[in-house]
Amino acid sequence: MGRKQSFTESELLDMTKKLVLEHGYDGFHLKLLSEHLSGARSTIYQYFSNKEEIVAACMKRVMVKVLEKALAIDETDPMDALEQLLLVYVEESALHQLLGQAGKINVANSSAAAKDLEFIDEAHTTLKVQLSRLFERAQQNKGLRQDIPLPVLIGVFFNLIDTPNMMNIPAPDWGKLLFQMWIGGARS
Amino acid sequence: MGRKQSFTESELLDMTKKLVLEHGYDGFHLKLLSEHLSGARSTIYQYFSNKEEIVAACMKRVMVKVLEKALAIDETDPMDALEQLLLVYVEESALHQLLGQAGKINVANSSAAAKDLEFIDEAHTTLKVQLSRLFERAQQNKGLRQDIPLPVLIGVFFNLIDTPNMMNIPAPDWGKLLFQMWIGGARS
Amino acid sequence: MGRKQSFTESELLDMTKKLVLEHGYDGFHLKLLSEHLSGARSTIYQYFSNKEEIVAACMKRVMVKVLEKALAIDETDPMDALEQLLLVYVEESALHQLLGQAGKINVANSSAAAKDLEFIDEAHTTLKVQLSRLFERAQQNKGLRQDIPLPVLIGVFFNLIDTPNMMNIPAPDWGKLLFQMWIGGARS
Amino acid sequence: MGRKQSFTESELLDMTKKLVLEHGYDGFHLKLLSEHLSGARSTIYQYFSNKEEIVAACMKRVMVKVLEKALAIDETDPMDALEQLLLVYVEESALHQLLGQAGKINVANSSAAAKDLEFIDEAHTTLKVQLSRLFERAQQNKGLRQDIPLPVLIGVFFNLIDTPNMMNIPAPDWGKLLFQMWIGGARS
DNA sequence: AATGAATGAGTATTCATTCAT
């Protein structure tokens, strides 16, 4: 019954992701969004009751995907696991960039957005715990140099994710390259 | 005696830099700016004729400083020069972040902004040329590994700049740490 | 310095009072308001930051006036005092009607509105205390019939205020008439 | 077998009455209405073609009921008749309150609404005639004081209807109480 | 030169009404 949907919730969130990455949270407007979908601006309110909810839902969806992939990694060998983890983060590098905008969402307006952001926060903690666990085990295995503080090693590892892939190397290869750079450095 | 002097152009640009870094280009408003200065919002128009010009001028000023520092580096030893260059970029990491917003400036409105952005573009090229020169010489000196494409080495080098300095290590030390990570990698 | 105001805050609140009485809270729009003032709709935001604040401020202003008048009444003779009080309420019958709309103001949006409504609430209590005091003394003086519950006497007294003055009798006379009706009833 | 029956027209009008009394005409929305009924918002248009018609029909229905009751009153003794009339109006006090909103209905949109409002207007006149008739006879019988203009006596009588029944006294008793207040006044 | 005030254009959001299944 009822008319056919002009766009699905999933299409809406996909486009939101794209546009927030492109324009940042403040540059993201519902007018912009509707112009990239096949329906009217007001139709968006059939799915979400305000801008905050849309972006929060979008972030949550990305986080869920990353969480699933990250927690599926075999952690037997910490160094291998870190490499795989880096690949996950590289594949979903949007997460890192999106989450940088999470602080701008005005939670006061929308409890649904607040709930989503809370979920994201918890998931973030889960991921940090996994990362710390792997780094500690890697260090115990004498796999990591000791002359550089662990937080710096981690920070650089994390920052690698956002390195622009200018040569458009396929994700798996790109992940491997970055990991090797991180592990072995640039010196011959 | 004239009216009391409100803020200076330099104060205006300093605050603009701070606020653009904090809120991004779209989150940066003249209202916000004037609230962080000692005069009225309309006084801003004594110095610049629109928002675009302000941000462009701000970017240009940062670029000029970086350019001076970068071109003053002694390039005798390419590896040393790269380390010093990284330090410059780390000290002025605002440049990298600001320039990420340059594309959002609507140049159609303002020729002054257009001119500034053009200058920035040229300077950017100049810096890229310097970087390529140093990298090539480093590679010729067999200083850099060959199994990773040069653009990747450069991309990772550049991306290091934005690594968040969570432990608040002083800039010179922070620069050295990052350079060592880049050179030597994380493996013990 | 600066331009001349196109309308004053007082004009704004006067017109708000008139329009809220005419159209009710839900029928009161800022567009409507601006159409009855000499400036643009957006100029209203120089004075108040949202619709809620405007209406709350308007109500508070009316309440302050009523409070001053009511507390200035000489309470030596309770019956006389009640008559004077009725006159006050009749002169400012807007208060009663406005306050009927107070519950519709969404306080969540605006702390200024919340503060004003709180003030109104306290003032309301003060007025009720005064009214109860006078009624009790009138009853002790055997001035009021005992076969009708006091709350009903009070309720009817209060409700008189809103009786439409169709013959446009001047306020003091109108107040006296109503008081006599209340006191003596309609029977000859 | 057809589709499941959603709400009936009568349910629709009952709920409309309740909601208009609760929220006023401007605060009454079809969305709100449908949320308080068992069907979809669009189903409302099976019964009425716009919002104006709904409210007008609702008012008419209440008016019809009041008219029937009022015209059934035995007018032998005008004073008794007035008491019974007051009871009718108190029982259906919604009428008075609803009719206060009638002026807000935009008749231009809907001829059906216009027709209903016209009916209401005529009925209103009928009731006023009845009221005037009874008042005049009561006055001729020397039942009403002469020192107060008849319109004021009528106005106060009518206004009694809206006195809030805070003690929740049953309608017949409440009507009697109000009538006695009106007749005899508050003085002991 | 400095600024308080005015404003128009732009975005967010709501809701009556219409479509199409």
Place this chain on the structure above:
DNA sequence: GATGAATGAATACTCATTCAT
């Protein structure tokens, strides 16, 4: 019939920019 979905028009509010003192 009944309804889920689409939508355009209307209002709330913000902010860059212009005026006038």
